[in-house]
Amino acid sequence: MDGLLRIRDLHVGFRIFEGLLHVLNGVELDVREGERVGLVGETGCGKTTTVKSVLRVLPIPPARILGGEIQYAGNDVLKMSRRQMTLLRRHELTAIFQDPLQSLNPVFTIGTQLRDIVKDSAIGQGKRLSRQETEARCIQALQETGMPDPERIMTNYPAQLSGGMRQRICIAEALSTNAKLLLADEPTTNLDVTIQDQILRKLDELVEEKGASVVMITHSMGVVRDLTQRANIMYAGSIVETGKTHTLLEAPMHPYTKGLMASVPKLTGEGVSDGIPGRIPNYLDPPSGCRFHPRCEHRMEICTSAPPPLYSVGNEQRVACYLYREET
Amino acid sequence: MSDHPILSIDGLIKQFPTKAGIVKAVDEISFDVATGDTLGLVGESGSGKTTTAQCILGIYPPTAGTISFDGTPVGVMFNRRNKELKRRIRIVFQDPGSSLNPKRTIKQILSVPLRVHKMGSSRERLSMMNQLLEMVGLPPQEYLYKHPQGIGGGEKQMVAIARALATNPRFVVLDEPTSALDVSVQGKIINLLKRLAEELDLTYLFITHDLSLMRNVATRVAIMYLGKLCEIAPTAEFFRAPQHPYTKMLLSSIPVVTSEEEALKPEKIISQGEIPSPVNIPTGCSFHLRCPERMPICSQIDPQMQVLGNGHVVRCHLFAEIPKATHG
Numbered sequence: 001m002d003g004l005l006r007i008r009d010l011h012v013g014f015r016i017f018e019g020l021l022h023v024l025n026g027v028e029l030d031v032r033e034g035e036r037v038g039l040v041g042e043t044g045c046g047k048t049t050t051v052k053s054v055l056r057v058l059p060i061p062p063a064r065i066l067g068g069e070i071q072y073a074g075n076d077v078l079k080m081s082r083r084q085m086t087l088l089r090r091h092e093l094t095a096i097f098q099d100p101l102q103s104l105n106p107v108f109t110i111g112t113q114l115r116d117i118v119k120d121s122a123i124g125q126g127k128r129l130s131r132q133e134t135e136a137r138c139i140q141a142l143q144e145t146g147m148p149d150p151e152r153i154m155t156n157y158p159a160q161l162s163g164g165m166r167q168r169i170c171i172a173e174a175l176s177t178n179a180k181l182l183l184a185d186e187p188t189t190n191l192d193v194t195i196q197d198q199i200l201r202k203l204d205e206l207v208e209e210k211g212a213s214v215v216m217i218t219h220s221m222g223v224v225r226d227l228t229q230r231a232n233i234m235y236a237g238s239i240v241e242t243g244k245t246h247t248l249l250e251a252p253m254h255p256y257t258k259g260l261m262a263s264v265p266k267l268t269g270e271g272v273s274d275g276i277p278g279r280i281p282n283y284l285d286p287p288s289g290c291r292f293h294p295r296c297e298h299r300m301e302i303c304t305s306a307p308p309p310l311y312s313v314g315n316e317q318r319v320a321c322y323l324y325r326e327e328t
Numbered sequence: 329m330s331d332h333p334i335l336s337i338d339g340l341i342k343q344f345p346t347k348a349g350i351v352k353a354v355d356e357i358s359f360d361v362a363t364g365d366t367l368g369l370v371g372e373s374g375s376g377k378t379t380t381a382q383c384i385l386g387i388y389p390p391t392a393g394t395i396s397f398d399g400t401p402v403g404v405m406f407n408r409r410n411k412e413l414k415r416r417i418r419i420v421f422q423d424p425g426s427s428l429n430p431k432r433t434i435k436q437i438l439s440v441p442l443r444v445h446k447m448g449s450s451r452e453r454l455s456m457m458n459q460l461l462e463m464v465g466l467p468p469q470e471y472l473y474k475h476p477q478g479i480g481g482g483e484k485q486m487v488a489i490a491r492a493l494a495t496n497p498r499f500v501v502l503d504e505p506t507s508a509l510d511v512s513v514q515g516k517i518i519n520l521l522k523r524l525a526e527e528l529d530l531t532y533l534f535i536t537h538d539l540s541l542m543r544n545v546a547t548r549v550a551i552m553y554l555g556k557l558c559e560i561a562p563t564a565e566f567f568r569a570p571q572h573p574y575t576k577m578l579l580s581s582i583p584v585v586t587s588e589e590e591a592l593k594p595e596k597i598i599s600q601g602e603i604p605s606p607v608n609i610p611t612g613c614s615f616h617l618r619c620p621e622r623m624p625i626c627s628q629i630d631p632q633m634q635v636l637g638n639g640h641v642v643r644c645h646l647f648a649e650i651p652k653a654t655h656g
Contacts, residue, residue, distance in 0.1 A: 042510040042511070042512060043510055162602055162603075164602055165602070192372035192373055192537065192603070193372070193537065193539075193578060193581045193582055194372065194577055194578060194581045194599040195372075195599070195602070195603075196581065196583075197580075197581035197583075197599045198599050198600070200583075201598075219510070219511070220583060221583075221585045222582065222583025222584050222585050223583045225583065225584070225585055226583050249585055249586065250586065250587070259512060260511060260512055261585065262515075263511045263512050263514060263515040264511055264540075264585050265514075265515075265518075265538065265540040265541040265543065265544045265545075266540055266543070266544070266584070266585065266586065266588075266589050267539075267540050267543050267567065267582070267584060267589040267592045267593065268543075268586075268588055268589055268592060269543040269544055269563070269564075269567070270544075271519075271544050272514070272515040272518055272519065272541075272544050273515050274515050274516050274519055275511070275512040275513055275514065275515035275516045276512040279480040279482070279513070
């Protein structure tokens, strides 16, 4: 089926003194138009590297695309020229990162930064905005995120605002461009739960209104459940399980997903499991075959020889595990 | 719950003078921790959880109020406490990456508390260290001569726990011991802490912002907001019938992973507003600006703690007229 974003067999590595860190190991990801997709995984599993590869903002070197393809609306992102890429980033793709202090420039006011974005995106649509129009659009963008007193905020510097407010500004900036695909990289990880709830609800509303597609990157299963239609579970540089969010979380199939779900503390208070033994592999010398096999309790001989493909298990759910081999 | 409290805090106040004014980090809180209990202290960032812990440890002297440990008042600076007391109260910090000296081996790290408290001869100390590592589930011969950067985050936290337990404490403050860790590792640490509490007859003050985690660990839960306690109750009672509007807002904001949990959450309360700055705390009840059930009295008079029965204590005007409420 035709998707907005299509990643196939993406391999990305980082060249460091000790050798090559083979981080992304055949990532497959599909985002359809208007769809909200979650990308979940633990620290260091390659979520952010995936996003940065799509945006082509990985520093090359040390990073290196080892293979695979990223297609955005039918065009190969990896083969685009710098100019095309700039235009794509300006008008089609947009991103929100975890730490708003790093995305906002500390020496310019919010107004200056927001006006630039609004003006640029209007130029992209072939319009030149007057000063009043720019101002009005900026204020509207801030209001949409539920920001009180936008006129005053425009004259403030990032340091004068709280973490929740800064993240709202990043959302306002990201959504003021009418982009088609929003890459949200842990947008609420640094925030308190009540503020997280506000921001996510606002994001949800705005995305719905503008009809954008979203890739929501997070390590919180709860956030994925609340916000996305399809979830992708990532482990050590590859997608291990993908499916409709609710079915996947109710009935996880991959041993890693199962372990992860059992380790999440729940409100039912039945205690937490001991988690998954071991830790994420060293990317300098990753395990052969399925990268999860050293930590897996269902390990079989075949697991060490070749990485498992994504086996379809029905209900749009696919699992990269040899346990489900017969069912195809 | 046992009858006599190991730690009792009465009217604790801690203020920090700053250029912008006096920050009331902890504003008159009182609570008891019974022997063998695990009190979960929950609150958003800036609510004064860590300051409370640091006053108990003696890192800061309290501005006013008393802290009694085992019946004797201890509310003074660390350097004026006797060694015996320092041996009895210990702390585990949030980020083991920064609380363990990267240049020391685990053996050196563990030997510091033993030497400071003059426990055993050097040979005896070595066997004590072996025992400590075994107790937290790390094989000593493998770990004793490693440096912190050579082991994983979960293992580092286990070393930090071993260090805290080196002096046979009775009371351990756990300041967000798992929030820097991944979920798959968190479970192991939590179960370790639970096992140790039973084996060594420890009492914990468990500080966290994660309510789902509290459901599985604490025996009692206390909620803090802007330096004040809002609600204290035994865990099961707390989650069965949360009373304070802030608690309900917190609980309904948690992203959960299963539909069973969804059913346990209180009715959705839309989270609104920002956490006010602790320099400029609103008059009356500090929560009234964000409270969905605000009454005229809330902006004028600060409510008092009300006992509702079943060990449930709430500080809110909604319960002021009915000192012994109907439920329970």
